[in-house]
Structures are given as structure tokens and as C-alpha cells.
Amino acid sequence: MREEKPKDHYLFVCTGSRCSELSLQDDEGASLLQKKIKAEIKAKGYDNTIRVSKSGCLGACEVAPNVMFQPENRLCSGVELGDAEQLIIELCKTRTQS
Numbered sequence: 001m002r003e004e005k006p007k008d009h010y011l012f013v014c015t016g017s018r019c020s021e022l023s024l025q026d027d028e029g030a031s032l033l034q035k036k037i038k039a040e041i042k043a044k045g046y047d048n049t050i051r052v053s054k055s056g057c058l059g060a061c062e063v064a065p066n067v068m069f070q071p072e073n074r075l076c077s078g079v080e081l082g083d084a085e086q087l088i089i090e091l092c093k094t095r096t097q098s
């Protein structure tokens with residue numbers, strides 16, 4: 001067994017069917033958003049502390065599309081492809097408040 005140090009923050013992009021079919025346009029939308037967020041995190045130099053992952057349904061389909069910050073347990077709803085930079089700004093605000 002190998003043990004690795006976890007990242008400080010995780011950002012889960014929901015790729016469930018409801019999130020994918022709404023403003024993310026299609027199944028590719030959630031993957032594109034994840035890629036944009038990853039690129040934004042790397043450009044800002046946070047890639048050693050923040051990990052971006054896809055997730056299944058986050059249980060909030062009624063306000064889809066969704067992205068979840070952990071361990072802050074914060075849900076960002078109504079996310080669109082152009083929101084990648086804003087999501088990182090929001091996460092950074094959360095980080096400075098904790």
C-alpha cells in the first residue's frame with residue numbers, strides 16, 4: 001500500500017446526466033469545464049494544492065449544472081463553461097476565509 005498526501009482542496013465537476021444536458025450543453029460540456037478549470041488552476045500556480053475531478057450526480061439536479069468544493073462543502077450551481085476563472089476566484093475567497 002502506498003500513502004500519498006491529499007490535496008488541500010478538491011473541486012468536483014458533476015458529470016451526471018442532468019448537469020451534462022443543461023447549460024453545459026452535452027456530455028462533452030462537463031469534461032470541457034473540468035479541463036478549463038484545470039488549466040486555470042495550473043496557470044494560477046495552485047495545481048499542487050487543488051485537485052479537479054469529475055463526479056457523478058451530486059444530488060442537486062434541480063439547480064444543475066453543479067460544481068462542489070471540498071472540504072469546504074460548498075456547492076456552486078448554474079455553472080457555465082465560461083465560469084472556470086470565476087470558480088477559482090470563489091474557491092480562493094473560501095480559502096482565505098477559512
Ligand code: FES
Pocket residue numbers: 014015016017018019020056057058059060061064065066
Ligand atoms: S446530475 Fe449533477 S447534480 Fe445531479
